[in-house]
Amino acid sequence: MSPQFHLEYFDPPPELSRHVLALFYFAWDEDDISDRHPGALPQIVLFPHGKGQMQFDDRVEPVQGEVHMLAGFEKAVPFTMEGPWHAIGASLSPLGWAALARQPANKHYNTLIPADELVGSDVNAFAKETNERYRTGDLTGAEACNVLADWIAPRFEPVPEEHVPIIEQGLYWLSSSLNPDIDVLVAGSPYSRRQTERLITRYFGLTPRALARKFRAIRAANLLAQPELTDEGEAEIAAAFYDQPHMIREIRRHCGYTPTRLGGPKEPLFQTLLRMKNLDRLKEFRSIGE
Known part of the structure; x- marks a missing residue:
């Protein structure tokens, strides 16, 4: 726990465990905030407080409005926020992203997307009502996480049944080692190497080689x-x-730091997110390939 912000993770309801890795509640009550976001996992996030911007390599994107989604970032993205900044969200598995966004992850990588572009305009009314209830004190952060889980649960659409095994195999492969071998992924896949690489890119956002490189760093x-x-x-x-x-070189590329400066005192949120608590559940997928 940082003295500057509050971050809690909650387990999803059991029926959402394949789609949602973790629910989270975040609050940072300073006026001017700057840090980095690793962008390791897809998310849907409500923003009851705060606005700002994210600095990608080729552009600046605003962080404002009631609700956004992200498929992931290839490397950590700097951001600045006008606080207080509060967020209520769900970290999604690749299966969860595909079922909720109904779009290839690689099509939306390295961007912050207004959620209505992916899940329909009714998300705006839901987010506005939920955020207002939070702002007035009618909902705590934990309660708002439960409300979000209840809202997204019926909106997960079926993913092509024949693709589910390769998504699960990809999760097992990614969690199996600090430096997972692509040949192991292909050997465990029901598809050819080319088709396996294409499907992993579609559902995980990056090619297997880029994905392994990112998560290794x-x-x-x-x-x-x-x-x-x-x-x-x-x-x-x-x-x-x-x-x-x-x-x-690899850590600098994907995290923006040399190892001696990882998660330094100027960017405490990045240091906390590097602990990857919302990725711990990836280890559960190891049993799929064993």
């Missing part, structure tokens, strides 16, 4: 951000990269 940064790096963690990092300069 984020997980290594996560380990290095821990107060004490265990011998096991150090060995895992050493095995995942060619050498230390390679590790530094």
